[in-house]
Amino acid sequence: MKTYRVAVLAGDGIGPELVRATIPILRLASHLYGFELIFEEALVGGTAIEATGKALPPETLEICKRSQAIFFGAVGGKQWENLPPEKQPERAALLPLRKTFSLFANIRPVYCYPELLDASPLKPEIASGVDLIIVRELTGGIYFGQPKGKIYTEQGERAIDTLVYETSEIERVSIIAFEIALRRKKILTLVDKANVLESSVLWRKTVKEISKNYPDVQLNFLYVDNAAMQMVLRPSQFDVLLCENLFGDILSDEAAGIAGSLGLLASASIGSTKFGLYEPAGGSAPDIAGKNIANPIAQILSGALMFEYSFHEEAAAQAIKTAVGDVLKEGYRTLDIAKGSSRYCSTEEFADKVAQKLEENFKKQK
Numbered sequence: 001m002k003t004y005r006v007a008v009l010a011g012d013g014i015g016p017e018l019v020r021a022t023i024p025i026l027r028l029a030s031h032l033y034g035f036e037l038i039f040e041e042a043l044v045g046g047t048a049i050e051a052t053g054k055a056l057p058p059e060t061l062e063i064c065k066r067s068q069a070i071f072f073g074a075v076g077g078k079q080w081e082n083l084p085p086e087k088q089p090e091r092a093a094l095l096p097l098r099k100t101f102s103l104f105a106n107i108r109p110v111y112c113y114p115e116l117l118d119a120s121p122l123k124p125e126i127a128s129g130v131d132l133i134i135v136r137e138l139t140g141g142i143y144f145g146q147p148k149g150k151i152y153t154e155q156g157e158r159a160i161d162t163l164v165y166e167t168s169e170i171e172r173v174s175i176i177a178f179e180i181a182l183r184r185k186k187i188l189t190l191v192d193k194a195n196v197l198e199s200s201v202l203w204r205k206t207v208k209e210i211s212k213n214y215p216d217v218q219l220n221f222l223y224v225d226n227a228a229m230q231m232v233l234r235p236s237q238f239d240v241l242l243c244e245n246l247f248g249d250i251l252s253d254e255a256a257g258i259a260g261s262l263g264l265l266a267s268a269s270i271g272s273t274k275f276g277l278y279e280p281a282g283g284s285a286p287d288i289a290g291k292n293i294a295n296p297i298a299q300i301l302s303g304a305l306m307f308e309y310s311f312h313e314e315a316a317a318q319a320i321k322t323a324v325g326d327v328l329k330e331g332y333r334t335l336d337i338a339k340g341s342s343r344y345c346s347t348e349e350f351a352d353k354v355a356q357k358l359e360e361n362f363k364k365q366k
């Protein structure tokens with residue numbers, strides 16, 4: 001039987017409760033669709049700092065290296081905000097993981113479920129039909145550019161971040177975005193700030209060059225400020241949005257808000273091999289952690305993305321997506337997306353419903 005090893009890094013805040021609720025669904029899907037998953041848990045983030053003094057302990061990195069994918073919860077929280085920046089969970093664990101494994105493309109699908117139109121802050125006719133993918137460059141730009149840091153000058157402290165992109169970094173993520181667009185509505189929008197930023201001028205030039213290999217994909221350009229506005233004005237116009245690192249970070253949270261909750265936004269971080277890191281786009285949500293109320297959909301759908309991108313188990317991935325949609329159709333909702341007539345569910349209850357539906361749908365198919 002095909003076997004895949006998965007490093008499970010649950011992390012902080014809502015990470016552990018979401019991962020705990022999701023693993024049985026992934027296990028069940030693997031049984032139903034005929035493959036085996038070997039999960040190996042490892043410490044990461046603030047939890048790892050407490051236990052070992054390091055946000056990304058060497059043992060964790062070892063476990064990741066002998067796996068085919070990382071299934072990640074979230075890291076960070078108030079307890080660790082006063083540590084030196086380079087020791088904090090986000091900068092000492094998550095960013096190094098992305099960089100170490102060269103996971104340069106972050107794929108964030110945003111879909112407004114028809115059943116959830118009442119959860120969107122937008123009018124139903126505006127949110128309806130939103131089905132887009134943000135492809136975010138993940139290992140370059142202002143997150144990683146050098147020089148970076150703090151120096152003391154006669155005027156006081158000076159903080160420096162550098163926005164830098166090499167042509168090759170733009171090319172490789174653009175190819176992934178064009179390939180995704182080819183399988184969809186074939187509209188690719190590059191989001192940039194080419195009226196101000198030199199790096200954006202290079203993005204435009206490079207993406208135009210790459211587009212010559214994809215004559216069937218319509219290429220559009222949009223300045224990021226306009227893109228942020230278009231996202232609330234007419235979000236259904238978008239198919240694939242290609243963004244540099246920071247723009248993609250910001251626009252994806254905005255897009256999740258349109259769908260109704262950050263708890264809906266899954267993500268796949270991939271590179272040029274099958275290895276990937278799969279995590280909700282949202283964070284550790286300290287405001288709701290430990291209450292069994294967080295929405296597990298982003299975590300569950302991140303599992304489906306792992307099946308799709310790292311294992312090429314498309315049928316299992318699709319079955320999970322369908323099961324989530326079916327549970328929503330039956331009216332079940334976690335608190336973040338619940339409205340008057342919803343059947344309110346805890347994190348665990350919602351995940352259990354997805355597992356039941358997965359099994360039920362599988363039996364019906366046979």
Ligand SMILES: NC(=O)c1ccc[n+]([C@@H]2O[C@H](COP(=O)([O-])OP(=O)(O)OC[C@H]3O[C@@H](n4cnc5c(N)ncnc54)[C@H](O)[C@@H]3O)[C@@H](O)[C@H]2O)c1
Nearest residue numbers: 074075076077262263281282283284285287288294295336
């Ligand atoms: N990938 C990651 O590990 C990651 C991503 C983003 C933020 N963070 C970290 O998380 C911490 C908190 O950051 P923040 O509050 O700005 O962002 P956040 O994404 O944790 O939360 C923002 C808002 O969205 C809500 N939310 C997020 N996920 C949800 C879910 N599954 N169900 C229901 N509601 C959900 C939260 O309750 C909160 O109101 C910080 O330390 C931040 O650095 C980590």
Ligand SMILES: CC(C)[C@H](C(=O)O)[C@@H](O)C(=O)O
Nearest residue numbers: 090091094095249281282283
């Ligand atoms: C936690 C943080 C470093 C991270 C990012 O900015 O990439 C998060 O916001 C995300 O969107 O994955």
Ligand SMILES: [Mg+2]
Nearest residue numbers: 249250253281
């Ligand atoms: Mg973010």
